[in-house]
Amino acid sequence: MRQILLFFSILFSSFVSPMSATAADPKTDSTSQWAIVLHGGAGAPPADATAKQLQVRRDGLSAALTAGRNVLATGGSSLDAVEATIRVLEDNSLFNAGHGAVFNSAGEHELDASIMDGRTLAGGGVAGVRTVRNPITLARRVMTETPHVLLSGPGAETFATEQNVDRVPNDAFSTEQRRAEWEKVKAKETAENARRDQPARPWQIGTVGCVALDAAGNIAAGTSTGGRTNKKYGRVGDSPIIGAGTYADNATCGISASGVGEQFIRHAAAAQISLLMQHREWSLQQAADYVLKERLRPGDGGIIGLDRSGKVVWVFTTPGMYRGAADSSGRFDIRIGNE
Amino acid sequence: MRQILLFFSILFSSFVSPMSATAADPKTDSTSQWAIVLHGGAGAPPADATAKQLQVRRDGLSAALTAGRNVLATGGSSLDAVEATIRVLEDNSLFNAGHGAVFNSAGEHELDASIMDGRTLAGGGVAGVRTVRNPITLARRVMTETPHVLLSGPGAETFATEQNVDRVPNDAFSTEQRRAEWEKVKAKETAENARRDQPARPWQIGTVGCVALDAAGNIAAGTSTGGRTNKKYGRVGDSPIIGAGTYADNATCGISASGVGEQFIRHAAAAQISLLMQHREWSLQQAADYVLKERLRPGDGGIIGLDRSGKVVWVFTTPGMYRGAADSSGRFDIRIGNE
Numbered sequence: 001m002r003q004i005l006l007f008f009s010i011l012f013s014s015f016v017s018p019m020s021a022t023a024a025d026p027k028t029d030s031t032s033q034w035a036i037v038l039h040g041g042a043g044a045p046p047a048d049a050t051a052k053q054l055q056v057r058r059d060g061l062s063a064a065l066t067a068g069r070n071v072l073a074t075g076g077s078s079l080d081a082v083e084a085t086i087r088v089l090e091d092n093s094l095f096n097a098g099h100g101a102v103f104n105s106a107g108e109h110e111l112d113a114s115i116m117d118g119r120t121l122a123g124g125g126v127a128g129v130r131t132v133r134n135p136i137t138l139a140r141r142v143m144t145e146t147p148h149v150l151l152s153g154p155g156a157e158t159f160a161t162e163q164n165v166d167r168v169p170n171d172a173f174s175t176e177q178r179r180a181e182w183e184k185v186k187a188k189e190t191a192e193n194a195r196r197d198q199p200a201r202p203w204q205i206g207t208v209g210c211v212a213l214d215a216a217g218n219i220a221a222g223t224s225t226g227g228r229t230n231k232k233y234g235r236v237g238d239s240p241i242i243g244a245g246t247y248a249d250n251a252t253c254g255i256s257a258s259g260v261g262e263q264f265i266r267h268a269a270a271a272q273i274s275l276l277m278q279h280r281e282w283s284l285q286q287a288a289d290y291v292l293k294e295r296l297r298p299g300d301g302g303i304i305g306l307d308r309s310g311k312v313v314w315v316f317t318t319p320g321m322y323r324g325a326a327d328s329s330g331r332f333d334i335r336i337g338n339e
Numbered sequence: 340m341r342q343i344l345l346f347f348s349i350l351f352s353s354f355v356s357p358m359s360a361t362a363a364d365p366k367t368d369s370t371s372q373w374a375i376v377l378h379g380g381a382g383a384p385p386a387d388a389t390a391k392q393l394q395v396r397r398d399g400l401s402a403a404l405t406a407g408r409n410v411l412a413t414g415g416s417s418l419d420a421v422e423a424t425i426r427v428l429e430d431n432s433l434f435n436a437g438h439g440a441v442f443n444s445a446g447e448h449e450l451d452a453s454i455m456d457g458r459t460l461a462g463g464g465v466a467g468v469r470t471v472r473n474p475i476t477l478a479r480r481v482m483t484e485t486p487h488v489l490l491s492g493p494g495a496e497t498f499a500t501e502q503n504v505d506r507v508p509n510d511a512f513s514t515e516q517r518r519a520e521w522e523k524v525k526a527k528e529t530a531e532n533a534r535r536d537q538p539a540r541p542w543q544i545g546t547v548g549c550v551a552l553d554a555a556g557n558i559a560a561g562t563s564t565g566g567r568t569n570k571k572y573g574r575v576g577d578s579p580i581i582g583a584g585t586y587a588d589n590a591t592c593g594i595s596a597s598g599v600g601e602q603f604i605r606h607a608a609a610a611q612i613s614l615l616m617q618h619r620e621w622s623l624q625q626a627a628d629y630v631l632k633e634r635l636r637p638g639d640g641g642i643i644g645l646d647r648s649g650k651v652v653w654v655f656t657t658p659g660m661y662r663g664a665a666d667s668s669g670r671f672d673i674r675i676g677n678e
Contacts, residue, residue, distance in 0.1 A: 241604075
């Protein structure tokens with residue numbers, strides 16, 4: 001059904017306005033508002049990035065945003081929009097999620113993802129999956145098909161088999177660009193020979209995420225990543241952890257984070273933003289500014305989010321963040337730098 | 340050094356008062372206050388438990404509390420006290436952590452633990468370890484010896500090898516009692532044949548945890564568990580996740596949780612209690628009551644905690660919680676039921 005809806009929405013998205021599309025769905029009416037925001041990682045492009053390289057990344061974000069927008073514009077749910085958006089980013093080799101994920105210390109890929117439903121506070125996450133083409137889809141199955149919130153490693157692979165989600169060989173996630181980055185990081189870390197002294201930054205750019213508000217007023221959020229280049233020991237970052245890298249609560253906001261995952265875990269960063277809105281009656285902007293700028297360290301990363309009115313916020317303490325937003329008023333906005 | 344200190348403190352603990360012991364340490368003075376609280380799981384003993392069975396559990400809690408108290412009374416750190424206390428509980432076959440951990444669906448044991456330093460907000464956790472005798476010790480090494488917060492599965496085992504921590508065969512964690520519980524749960528779940536319909540409760544009692552405040556004013560918290568009986572798919576609960584099952588911040592409190600882990604993750608429960616103290620200026624009692632009774636569901640579990648003044652709090656929505664507390668005023672208190 002989702003696929004049919006997506007096909008339909010993609011077919012018509014270029015010439016049907018959002019308003020007329022939502023009007024066609026019985027769940028929505030002409031006053032229904034929806035909004036969507038996505039990211040492709042906190043950080044900045046290399047100083048020597050060409051205009052063409054930047055344009056390819058903008059195009060990647062734009063394609064993903066279009067997928068999610070089309071779900072919402074045709075009356076689809078925020079969960080469907082988040083999953084559709086992140087699947088496009090996972091399949092795009094430019095981002096550190098799914099195809100194009102970074103290499104771990106064994107020269108392989110271990111993928112993490114999570115998704116949360118702001119209506120019910122249900123959430124699902126997977127950590128360290130190796131053959132699941134779209135980890136965000138498996139995370140959603142954890143949420144809906146198990147009583148659990150987080151599955152990891154071989155157990156999560158077993159669950160993927162039972163759920164019959166798309167599988168690929170681990171090396172299908174590999175790209176030459178990521179391999180080159182890994183070789184560079186490996187050489188550097190061996191030379192430094194210091195696990196403790198290795199700075200948390202710079203991380204490898206490209207974790208992806210999406211937050212959506214649908215016409216029914218439901219917020220959903222999701223995040224997907226390959227983690228950190230050359231990661232060891234089954235390291236789990238914030239992306240698969242509800243409360244750290246992903247959070248959604250219809251009463252407050254939805255959040256997806258990118259950056260130094262350990263910092264987002266220590267501060268329960270995504271949940272903290274929601275709690276500050278609830279308990280201090282701060283705006284999403286105030287709460288996100290506080291957590292990113294007062295609690296985390298400069299350069300730790302960034303978040304995207306939206307509140308229950310559909311107001312989109314992005315806050316990052318990195319030089320840039322690959323991001324974009326669209327809404328029912330016709331906004332369609334892609335950005336990279338600190339503009 | 341820690342072992343020598345422990346030996347010394349155990350030797351003298353029965354006839355040296357806490358105050359004279361702390362006075363012997365240059366880090367402390369006669370006004371120094373310390374406190375410690377531990378738990379052996381939220382829940383109640385079986386209705387047919389004998390007085391002798393209950394006494395054995397009280398004795399187990401008492402031995403662990405003594406270990407932690409002795410660290411604090413001799414001027415040791417809250418991190419050392421938490422680790423020492425939880426190691427005793429892990430080694431005790433009565434509790435669902437280390438030896439005596441529940442069986443997973445494969446008839447084996449997968450252990451989770453975490454620890455947090457309230458002075459620095461550093462934290463460490465391990466999920467799904469299989470041969471580490473004391474997971475709490477490995478969690479502490481994650482905190483101090485890596486830039487990461489959470490390691491999982493085979494990667495965490497590799498890290499254990501590098502750190503040279505005590506190892507045992509997986510079946511060394513087995514007890515006949517836990518095997519019998521597993522057989523019973525398996526039969527029931529197969530009969531019901533319904534992953535979704537299986538109630539989150541009753542869980543298997545016995546997750547352990549400890550929170551301590553040392554004479555220097557530093558709070559630490561830790562949690563260790565075997566998870567849920569018959570768990571599948573590499574399920575990760577709240578115990579290894581900083582913010583969910585464990586939290587410590589010198590500015591507010593320390594927390595260790597036990598219960599339906601998924602609920603504690605969804606609500607970032609341990610971190611939420613700390614944040615409510617910080618941002619609403621609630622007492623630990625108020626914050627813990629709110630999270631356990633207003634946010635979580637009745638029966639979801641319980642928490643132990645203490646605030647920066649050393650005030651101990653336990654809140655649970657189960658019929659009981661295995662728990663105890665001691666402090667520099669001479670308190671030494673073990674409880675099980677709702678007294």
